Amino acid sequence: MTTLQGLFQDYSLRLQELYPKQEAKSLVLWLFEAYLGKKRMDILKNEILESLPSGLTLAMENLMVGMPIQYILGKAPFYGREFEVSPAVLIPRNETEELVHLIIKENPKPGLKILDIGTGSGCIPITLDLELKSSTVYALDISGEALAIASQNAEQLQSRVEFVHLDILTEELPFQDLDIIVSNPPYVRYSEKALMHTNVLDHEPHLALFVYDEDPLLFYRVISQKAKISLKPNGVLYFEINEAFAKETKELMEDLGFGEVTIFEDLNGKERMIRGVKGKGIDRQ
Structure with missing residues (x-):
């Protein structure tokens, strides 16, 4: 189990290896909305995530190898x-x-x-x-x-x-x-x-x-x-x-x-x- 806020911080830090800080955060927000139905305000609530959709995990892997998020989401x-x-x-x-x-x-x-x-x-x-x-x-x-x-x-x-x-x-x-x-x-x-x-x-x-x-x-x-x-x-x-x-x-x-x-x-x-x-x-x- 993990929290939404913790996952956001983890994903953002990983993506900063490839992108500037603000762009990395924006990409994570885009992923969260597409695969979790969550927006920026939801992250502040810090809810617990029982499990992650496989699509989200794969999308993050694709982002980490440089695939544009538009192609990931289609x-x-x-x-x-x-x-x-x-x-x-x-x-x-x-x-x-x-x-x-x-x-x-x-x-x-x-x-x-x-x-x-x-x-x-x-x-x-x-x-x-x-x-x-x-x-x-x-x-x-x-x-x-x-x-x-x-x-x-x-x-x-x-x-x-x-x-x-x-x-x-x-x-x-x-x-x-x-x-x-x-x-x-x-x-x-x-x-x-x-x-x-x-x-x-x-x-x-x-x-x-x-x-x-x-x-x-x-x-x-x-x-x-x-x-x-x-x-x-x-x-x-x-x-x-x-x-x-x-x-x-x-x-x-x-x-x-x-x-x-x-x-x-x-x-x-x-x-x-x-x-x-x-x-x-x-x-x-």
């Missing part, structure tokens, strides 16, 4: 909703929420036609479909596993996104007259691996993360070129970007004929989003 929060995730898709990030919020804020007009390129869990297109009135939303990915998860998320969240299996580097876009194209493509250089936490490196899909150092803007260039064909006049292209290449990405989009190219900072002050308009003028009101 779900991740995004823009006020819960999305299924697995190691076949990237875990939705805060900066991606900020990109989605920017799109929603800048595009209040109903009836928009939108495409998400490299959709992963489907968090971007599903959120846009549910937040923007009367929109028609498409999404594509090279990974069949990712598309299966995205389709499950759409069904569970009652979204009408249409998913397409496509390799953006080798195939043409089967869409025309789009109002918006958005993408969070692979943008981490292989040389940046050493800067990344092992729980990302060892568990998240490298196909969705990394690009070769010799051509770090490969996906931005190809997508921008194809977006010029598929966007309608004054259509808008949005990217999540590598902050190390914000200036270069802006120049690339301008060289390809996009106007009003603007870099946006995330809440941490990092240049993580960019937007460009096909043609010179824009009217999204």
Whole structure:
């Protein structure tokens, strides 16, 4: 037998071998809520636990080898909703929420036609479909596993996104007259691996993360070129970007004929989003 408070302290200390103190505590709270139905206030009551669910013990073991808790629980929060995730898709990030919020804020007009390129869990297109009135939303990915998860998320969240299996580097876009194209493509250089936490490196899909150092803007260039064909006049292209290449990405989009190219900072002050308009003028009101 053990107490809830004692178990919390034990788990938190063990996880501090891998994570900062506050993050370790947050992870334990997440586990307790998922497997014991207990919240922070319950820990203060210090109740006695007769036994532990086997799922909790296994989840803790997985956390100790660096597996992200979102993969352990099979779900991740995004823009006020819960999305299924697995190691076949990237875990939705805060900066991606900020990109989605920017799109929603800048595009209040109903009836928009939108495409998400490299959709992963489907968090971007599903959120846009549910937040923007009367929109028609498409999404594509090279990974069949990712598309299966995205389709499950759409069904569970009652979204009408249409998913397409496509390799953006080798195939043409089967869409025309789009109002918006958005993408969070692979943008981490292989040389940046050493800067990344092992729980990302060892568990998240490298196909969705990394690009070769010799051509770090490969996906931005190809997508921008194809977006010029598929966007309608004054259509808008949005990217999540590598902050190390914000200036270069802006120049690339301008060289390809996009106007009003603007870099946006995330809440941490990092240049993580960019937007460009096909043609010179824009009217999204």
